[in-house]
Amino acid sequence: MNLVTKFKIATSVNEVYEAFVDPEKIGNFWFSSSSERWESGKKIQLTYDEYNARLEITVVEAEPNKKIAFKWGADDEERTITITLHELENSETIIEVNEEGFADNDPDLMAKLLDNKEGWVFMLTCLKGYLEFGVTKLRGGLVKD
Amino acid sequence: MNLVTKFKIATSVNEVYEAFVDPEKIGNFWFSSSSERWESGKKIQLTYDEYNARLEITVVEAEPNKKIAFKWGADDEERTITITLHELENSETIIEVNEEGFADNDPDLMAKLLDNKEGWVFMLTCLKGYLEFGVTKLRGGLVKD
Numbered sequence: 001m002n003l004v005t006k007f008k009i010a011t012s013v014n015e016v017y018e019a020f021v022d023p024e025k026i027g028n029f030w031f032s033s034s035s036e037r038w039e040s041g042k043k044i045q046l047t048y049d050e051y052n053a054r055l056e057i058t059v060v061e062a063e064p065n066k067k068i069a070f071k072w073g074a075d076d077e078e079r080t081i082t083i084t085l086h087e088l089e090n091s092e093t094i095i096e097v098n099e100e101g102f103a104d105n106d107p108d109l110m111a112k113l114l115d116n117k118e119g120w121v122f123m124l125t126c127l128k129g130y131l132e133f134g135v136t137k138l139r140g141g142l143v144k145d
Numbered sequence: 146m147n148l149v150t151k152f153k154i155a156t157s158v159n160e161v162y163e164a165f166v167d168p169e170k171i172g173n174f175w176f177s178s179s180s181e182r183w184e185s186g187k188k189i190q191l192t193y194d195e196y197n198a199r200l201e202i203t204v205v206e207a208e209p210n211k212k213i214a215f216k217w218g219a220d221d222e223e224r225t226i227t228i229t230l231h232e233l234e235n236s237e238t239i240i241e242v243n244e245e246g247f248a249d250n251d252p253d254l255m256a257k258l259l260d261n262k263e264g265w266v267f268m269l270t271c272l273k274g275y276l277e278f279g280v281t282k283l284r285g286g287l288v289k290d
Contacts, residue, residue, distance in 0.1 A: 003259070005263065006287070006288040006289075006290070007286050007287055007288055008285075008286055008288050009286070094288060110255060110258070113255065113259060114148070114258060114259065114262050117259050117262050117263055117266075118150065118262055118266050121262075121263050121266040121267050121270070121287070122266050122270055124286075124287075125266070125267055125270035125271065125274075125283060125286065125287075126270065128283055128286045129270075129274050129278070129280060129283060132282070132283075133274075133278070133280045133282070133283075135274060135278045135280055137277070137278070138270060138273055138274060138277075138278075140153075141152050141153055141154070141269075141270065141273045142151070142152055142266070142269075142270075143151040143152055143153050143239060144151075145151070
């Protein structure tokens with residue numbers, strides 16, 4: 001099983017790409033901190049203070065303005081996330097997030113899919129708020145309990 | 146099966162309530178148009194131009210600043226949505242959206258849950274953007290295809 005979420009952002013692919021890979025920018029819409037610039041092969045430490053989350057990801061591929069692929073999750077539950085950017089003629093960007101590797105036979109599959117779908121839609125709406133309107137305080141608004 | 150989505154909005158319960166029931170306000174974060182003020186027992190026509198959607202809902206209960214319950218969907222697939230508002234001490238609002246009535250034996254259950262989870266998270270983030278930051282152009286950013 002995989003999860004696909006797609007948004008349109010009215011900024012260039014470069015601005016969208018940099019928002020993820022630049023540790024100075026990610027805190028405006030997603031994780032609170034990112035240990036260094038995302039580049040192919042690097043392991044990055046991320047925190048999300050509002051949800052007491054701390055995790056490490058491995059960047060599999062970072063192709064400027066086009067694609068970011070990374071892995072997260074425990075060894076027996078590792079999933080790959082591929083973020084693809086597509087520039088439209090008017091310099092807007094279509095961003096697609098595809099998370100793959102959910103086990104079909106996991107009894108908690110539905111809960112995990114819903115939880116992560118929630119996370120992707122929230123992050124992408126926060127990204128749109130940040131890049132189009134300079135709003136950086138949407139993150140943290142989702143209540144998890 | 147039901148779907149629960151919960152957000153914190155840094156405005157009063159009255160502002161959150163009015164955003165839904167006042168046809169002049171809903172277009173800032175959710176449907177493009179709403180035929181009249183939401184009140185118990187009324188049928189309301191809604192459109193969402195960006196997604197070519199047109200539907201009718203029946204408001205089951207509208208208790209100012211506390212709760213809005215409505216039904217949508219075809220007769221054999223009718224679902225009830227209950228929006229509950231809870232005011233925190235600092236005048237912030239916890240809003241919970243609970244959609245009930247998904248048939249457990251529907252072969253498309255997972256796709257329908259994911260689709261509607263996507264919609265609720267998107268709408269609630271847009272609501273937060275509108276009420277806290279006056280941003281009214283996040284809606285339409287989600288790409289459905």
